[in-house]
Amino acid sequence: MKLVWSIAMALSLLPLAARGEDASADVRRAVREALAERAMVPVAPPVLPVLLPGQPGEPAQRQETHPRPEPAPGKGSQEPARPGTPAPGSPQPHGGPPGHGGAHGAAARSAQSEAVGVAAREAHRIRADAANRAAMGATVNGAAGEASHGSSDCHDAASHMRTMGMDPEHASEPHHGGMMPDGGSTGGTMPGGHQ
Amino acid sequence: MHATPLLALLGLLASAGPEGPDAHLLAGARAFREGQFATALVEFRVAEKLGAADAGAYVAATLVKLGRAEEAVEAFGAAMPASGDPLLDQYRAMACYEARLYLCADRLLEAVAARGGPGMTEQATRTRSEIAAALKDEPPTATIDWYLSRCTGDLRRDRPVLAAAYCAEAAGLGSRRSDGYGKAEADAALSKARQKGAAR
Numbered sequence: 575m576k577l578v579w580s581i582a583m584a585l586s587l588l589p590l591a592a593r594g595e596d597a598s599a600d601v602r603r604a605v606r607e608a609l610a611e612r613a614m615v616p617v618a619p620p621v622l623p624v625l626l627p628g629q630p631g632e633p634a635q636r637q638e639t640h641p642r643p644e645p646a647p648g649k650g651s652q653e654p655a656r657p658g659t660p661a662p663g664s665p666q667p668h669g670g671p672p673g674h675g676g677a678h679g680a681a682a683r684s685a686q687s688e689a690v691g692v693a694a695r696e697a698h699r700i701r702a703d704a705a706n707r708a709a710m711g712a713t714v715n716g717a718a719g720e721a722s723h724g725s726s727d728c729h730d731a732a733s734h735m736r737t738m739g740m741d742p743e744h745a746s747e748p749h750h751g752g753m754m755p756d757g758g759s760t761g762g763t764m765p766g767g768h769q
Numbered sequence: 770m771h772a773t774p775l776l777a778l779l780g781l782l783a784s785a786g787p788e789g790p791d792a793h794l795l796a797g798a799r800a801f802r803e804g805q806f807a808t809a810l811v812e813f814r815v816a817e818k819l820g821a822a823d824a825g826a827y828v829a830a831t832l833v834k835l836g837r838a839e840e841a842v843e844a845f846g847a848a849m850p851a852s853g854d855p856l857l858d859q860y861r862a863m864a865c866y867e868a869r870l871y872l873c874a875d876r877l878l879e880a881v882a883a884r885g886g887p888g889m890t891e892q893a894t895r896t897r898s899e900i901a902a903a904l905k906d907e908p909p910t911a912t913i914d915w916y917l918s919r920c921t922g923d924l925r926r927d928r929p930v931l932a933a934a935y936c937a938e939a940a941g942l943g944s945r946r947s948d949g950y951g952k953a954e955a956d957a958a959l960s961k962a963r964q965k966g967a968a969r
Contacts, residue, residue, distance in 0.1 A: 601791040601798075602823065606856060608798040609830055613859050614888055617896055620871050620903040625915035 790821035797827060806834040825849070830860040838867035839931055846930030846966070852877060855885040859893070870934050871900045872941040908942040913951040916942060920958045929966035936962050 797812030810831045817824035825848030832841035841864035845857075852858045862877035875897055882893040916939035923932035936959035943952030 605798040608802040622912045623915040624911040
């Protein structure tokens, strides 16, 4: 009797399983289409980094061997400027290039990443980004819309975390606010520039 | 009662349900398409946590779009040790390029140019020619020193995949010099980085 029940159960699962595979294939196709849509990006000419004398082990302290081109800011998305295309007026307090100014911050990120949940960490990043956007919007453009958008991001991320059974307010990672998310700090999404 | 079929049923329902990995992959795809990369990153990471096998590569691609190139290099290393998919190789190449791993980018772009679509091939070819122009002269020792410092630094910071990438870059650049400056040191560090990465 048990055997018959098991077989019946397995047979009843077959269509579900098949449907699941089809759905997964469709989902993956959708993801790949999204990736393909945004795969093409302008790239700045390559710039060979140089370690300055007297600064061993400090990759942030370097100079460029080639001049950098003018910035080519993206529009309508969160995509940052490419390396070599710093946002206008974006400071680089460590004198390093975009993506390399946060050597110490990167180490801290690496250590912290062991301690917290992935999704909670992203919630913090989104919150920090939102704070940056709000601050930059108020300072540079007076863009109140940006600030409200940031709040919405925060709210969405926090809701999402709660939906997933996580607590976005009590992750052990320190809050990464500040105006320079990756410029020697931690957790930023915009190395060397601002959104 | 047999518990196995029941558990299987529950698993199927869970994966197909609104909070299964596919739902998060779809939400991530939607956000990615709209340019909301921070949101896409959350969704792909949740999907990865829920067991979506290929979500790790999507996480890495999203990190590229967020300008977090070094994390992307690490994530690609963990998600897909071998290349072969032109679309993901394109993102991986951009991660390398933005992390100033130009030899790494060039290798991947060569494959993209060979197997990608027309647009990707054109961009890959153009980027490769720019890399070739930047590397046409013998690389300065200070440049190799920079890569060596990143190599040893990331090794200390327990980022073996990224460390290995910088070590390989230093070794590759060193081999382009007549005196092989830094190559032996880079090779030794690369070996260490790979051991450390394999031990993870």
